[in-house]
Amino acid sequence: MDRAAGATPPNLARRVRGLSDRAIAWIFVAPTIFLLLAINIFPLVWTIRLSFTNFRANRPNADVKWIGLRNYERILTDSDIWLTMQATAHFLIWTIFFQVLLGFALAWLINRKFRGNDLWTSIIVLPMMLSPAVVGNFWTFLYQPQIGLFNYAIAFLTGTDPTSFTMIGDVALAPWSIVIVDTWMWTPFVMLICLAGLRSIPDSIYEAAECDRASKWRQFWTITVPLVLPFLMLAVLFRGIENFKMFDLVVQLTGGGPGSTTELTSVNLKREAFEKWRTGYASAYAVILFVTVFGLASIYVKALNRVKER
Amino acid sequence: MKVISLTEPSNLQKWIAGVLVGGYALITLLPLLWILATGFKTSEDSIAYPPKLLFEPSLEGYVNLFTTQTRQTQDFLDANPPENWYEKIVRNKGMVIAGPSRYGERFMNSVIIGFGSTFLSVFLGTLAAYAFSRFRIPLKDDLLFFILSTRMMPPIAVAIPIFLMFRSLGLSDTHAGMILLYTAVNLSLSVWLLKGFIDEIPPEYEEAALIDGYTRFQAFYKVVLPQATTGIASTAIFCLIFAWNEYAFAVLLTSGTAQTAPPFIPTIIGVGGQDWPAVAAGATIFLVPVMVFTILLRKHLLRGITFGAVRK
């Protein structure tokens, strides 16, 4: 009990009326752990179990066979799945690139504390609050060459014919169409994190640098960037995890097309699981994905910790 | 008069920054304004080729959003003249109102599930974060990493077992089921975020309260909670944004009774095709609560977003 009390001296703990600290600690933590075990871990274990079977959730009466690693074998040798991985990589890399670039630039500018920055920040944050499914749906409308805003806006700026290009229908442009929408939607998120990072840098550091006659350029690279980097990396981690899982926006926007150009792994997984109902196969697929994210994220978190400690 | 400061940006710098940020804000606003405007177009104007910037506003989209309509025979139309303004709008399209639409229900489901799960995840998150911050818990770091890792799971990865589990527990398509689910998904975020805030509240305050004869509960309730308001508020914003807009689980696990608005809005159908004004109207109305919530708690947002994981 005394050990559990930890933060408070033992004689104090004894004076506390009511429950002991250890009891309180467990009462406070238990519901969270229980809920996560029930709704995250238990299903995950179940998924792993199913991944070794040929179970199909839409045929409750068919007998379930234990088929070992066959599902994994099928997935890892399927070339289509590697294509979906490539599509996912393209989406991940470019959304993160643009969101970091724009998000950081905006935060840096907003940190100039010009008049009205509050209002503009509030406006910029708006897209983040929309539902990705609704956004995806509405952007199909904006991307229509004949009736949509996007093509007309580009045409207005560049002087080309609005119907001369199609964002969703073109094999070369479609992967960018989803990058654009995701960037529009989530840049504010990265911006907010960067802003928090920038505001956490005390003015005194800059003042000291100014006294040392360091140039603005030098200050930017030696003070601003290193101090904001942990925040930025955290933003990248969260966007990375979210975008790896993301499928609502793409399903609504392109349906995976043209062909399978924008068929992200998460979209493909959804088809296997809830359209073809190959539950066992889809479970193996899900396990592979989870292991991938988990692996990448742990490496990344290690790197993040190293940067933080520096 | 010139204020001399070493770190304060010059007026010119401010001006340029203002123009750039304002420009980006306007670009980002365009699609939103288009959604807003489309909500007030007639269905013909909404798909006009080429698109219309100027149009005569109409409430057709909003009427369509809240009603179900059907064609009727000419005899019926002649025998039953429209009784009010919204019936007139519908009649102009040669349709009659057959009843209310499901939008109201879906919206209410979103309110119940969104705010319910937000409350629950913040509540449980605060308790757990407090315990992790103040008490020595065996395997604390492992538990914390375990909590974070649950965030990495793609929803589809656990959707099948959750689907089967909910089916056997009778939680499928219920408010309670969805609230529990969203709470579980949000808990990782909420625990990590709140732990950062509570860590920053000096434990001496509570110790003083304990010496004054408060119980642990009282100390937590009367001393720690008020100090953690900022953290709780910003956590609530992020939990709400997620739960309010979630689509994957909603589309898979809910149907008739507990379905929320995000799976519903993209699927509003008018005469023949998609009813864009009604979709836009639905999206606009759906944005309002979360926008108001965020504006109310805005001053906490910036601090909250550090997620507690990165500390000074």
Next chain:
Amino acid sequence: MKKTHQLTAVALTAASAVAGATAQADDLTLCWAAWDPANALIELSKDFEAASGHNMSFEFVPWPNFADRMLNELNSGGKLCDLMIGDSQWIGLGAEAGHYVQLNDFFDAEGISMDDFIPATVTGYSEWPKGTPNYWALPAFGDVVGWTYRKDWFERPELQAEFMDAHGRELAVPQSLEELKDIAEFFQGREIDGTTVYGAAIYTERGSEGITMGVTNALYNYGFEYGNPENAYELEGFVNSSEAAAGLEFYKALYDCCTPPGSSDWYMSENIDAYKSGQVALQMNFAFIWPGVHADANVGGERSGYFPNPAGPGGHFAQLGGQGISVVSYSDSQGAGLEYIKWFAQPEVQARWWELGGYSALRAVVEDPGFATSQPYAQTFLDSMAIVKDFWAEPAYASLLLAMQDHVHKYVVAGEGTAQEALDALVEDWVEVFEDEGKL
């Protein structure tokens, strides 16, 4: 003490009396896709509510999510739907997985005869296995892919003359798919009333079933078969015959030459938008849209005409749509559900169904001498229903469909590979599905 017992007994009797009464006035939920006809059905069903005392409620899911959501519901043994107007392809799954109640005994008892319905709809919506008298649904809504065209544009003398010069025949309803392509090409990029218009809006949607429902209209008519007519699961040489490949090439050529820019992911709704906003001269779409087109302020009335899918070198078919109405086996109100079907099958109700814009499949309605002229599209509907062919209705139809969506979209829209390669790959995937199913 004794008094309490008596009270309980009274309460129990009262409760059972109430329960008895509610059994007579059930709450029935009917599930269908969210579209025009569904709203008309709400209106129609008000008569049923008045006549039976049952309460109807409706659960409509839009097409892109219809199959996912409803099959999810059925697969989980859900009680949401008492009546299901499920898509024609689900019938195999509905029957084999026990989602639907078999209706033979009920039909016999109530004197409902399947001979009274259009034969294609009985095969398409009710039978499983196909070609056997096992009925799992009553044909509820007849639907088929056909074409809508801008009659007002076709009738312009200057266009008439120009088309005559170019092709040596009148600008009129096409008699073959090739002629249709000529017309579409003729309109593509043309300036009409100050805007650039395009040839045809065709189905290209990737996510659910769109491009399959479109491309089959070309495939069938060039000689594509789902399998050996002698042996349904022998695919090689039927699905990927050179004729079938020619059909697929035709569809791609049509997509490349004559569709509006950006029409790479279009299905019913987008095609309607394009047509109503005056972008296209021709529109491929299911017949359900015709009442809406006819009533439209911009393109309705005399400005639009309708024609069945034109013939090709290998035959004359059109893709079947439409649905039958089934009683869900998990429902607690099967009795009331059957009552609804009995009511719905009556000729007067079916006649009113047609009046409200629902395509009745009852022969008494469509063979009525006044039917063909009752609406400008009525004759086209009849002609189209005579040439229908449907996609697989196997329990694994979803896997078959997804494979087709993938390969066809890759070739037609993304332009990968050749038609032959796409169909060869399709055969490979389908064989795999049937092997998994144990049918091969």
